[in-house]
Amino acid sequence: MKDTDPTKEPSALSIIAVGFDGSAPAAAALDWAAVEARRTGATLRVISVVHYPGVHAGTMESVPILPASLLNRANKLSAEAASRARKVLDVGKLETQIVIGAAAEVLVAATDSVRLLVVGNRGRSDLASTVLGSVSFAVTAHAHCPVVVVGEGAVLVGPQRGVAVGVDGSSTGNLALDLAADLAAHAGAPLRIISAWDLPAAESPAYDYWETVSPDADLARIQHDVALKVVTAALERARSRHRMLVVTSDVLQGQAGAVMAAASHDAGLVVVGSRGLGGFTGLVLGSVSHHVIHTCACPVMVVRTPASDRPAATRQEGVMAGSRTVTWWDPDPEGRPDDDPHIPPRRP
Structure with a gap:
């Protein structure tokens, strides 16, 4: 078998996403993701999540009416992330997004269009309104691509590590x-x-x-x-x-x-x-x-x-998003294997 790297294949998605909430673990995750993006030639997409009760999930552009203080903090957070990532990456290899919603829900949805998601461990932010440690756990359980969980003081992979x-x-x-x-x-x-x-x-x-x-x-x-x-x-x-x-x-x-x-x-x-x-x-x-x-x-x-490679019914998953549960239901519940303990009971 020849030497290969799936990130180099033309058909592979060339985007690495990272969740950023301004905490120290999130900063460590951003640094790790930026280095990995540079190593593989991928584009880095930095996602900052704004949790605002009563507003449906979506990008900042789709939800224009927000308190000025929240909007200013979100923009400041995104700018901070971009400035940090630019120390490693060229501007053309960097994207920033501000997304309205619950952190776990937003990050799981983001894994549909990226090849790797990176999150910090045990961070906390009032913007995300959740403990990032619990978000990292929920995301790894439901993501559609590999997830890397990074804590403070993380070292990089290399000859010594x-x-x-x-x-x-x-x-x-x-x-x-x-x-x-x-x-x-x-x-x-x-x-x-x-x-x-x-x-x-x-x-x-x-x-x-x-x-x-x-x-x-x-x-x-x-x-x-x-x-x-x-x-x-x-x-x-x-x-x-x-x-x-x-x-x-x-x-x-x-x-x-x-x-x-x-x-x-x-x-x-x-x-x-x-x-x-x-x-x-x-x-x-x-x-x-x-x-x-x-x-x-x-x-x-x-x-x-x-x-x-998973049964169709495993699309039926529960994602813990802060204090609320976001659930996707299998449109064909008859296909659910009754003996799978990881799949919730059928919808009444």
Whole structure:
């Protein structure tokens, strides 16, 4: 397989979006996004969100009547973002938008037309009227493209700070691996591939299953061997994709979130898939994602299963936008898999 970077393909969207609310984490996210845009030749779109009760979501131009004080603060915030980004990017590679709405809703909608979204972690703004930490969690759960969550003091990927990726053999895990390998290769950084495994908790359904089916089995050895097989295949995949890439691999016991958080201390970026199998199951919609996003010592990229690979009914999602919920309903609820815990019940 030849060396490749999906951001270089002619068909790839050439826009990186970043949410900006003026907080320190948002500034760190803007800096990270600007450097990544320069590295890949992408255009950077800076989105500032104005939450004003009673006004429907839309761009500033579509909602001309706003309090002068709010309008002035929004324009000042956008100008601040543009000034900061221009230290890294040419004017022709920079766009700014002021959008009316709830932060999570606006940023999720923005992912329809960009290849990457970058958000700060644990920021706060009265313009967004929400804690950006919770927004980052909601966005990673519902975005239509990969999302990078950046905290204060983030370091950049490079020869001294590589990319760590969690793999589990799923299609989403492979997509995360490919993106991680591409980014590492083009940043001249090493890639570390990690497969996590752990024993099921006693009295859990999984534990009961193994006790019933194969009570004499060495469960620890079985779990380790599966993880080893996964990481070996991932190693071969990364090396065939980028022959000159420095790649290492590890099979580690522990909960996926804790394993990746530990790996983040030596990394410039942690990459995980959101709908994988094994140790990374339910990453975004469960407690593991919260652990990864909020405890990693470096930026985290969350890669979701492509929409084309998900059942149509998964379009039915709940997005937490500040204190209100924005819901998209599947027009054909009969297609909803009843056993999918990530999909809300059918609409009455």
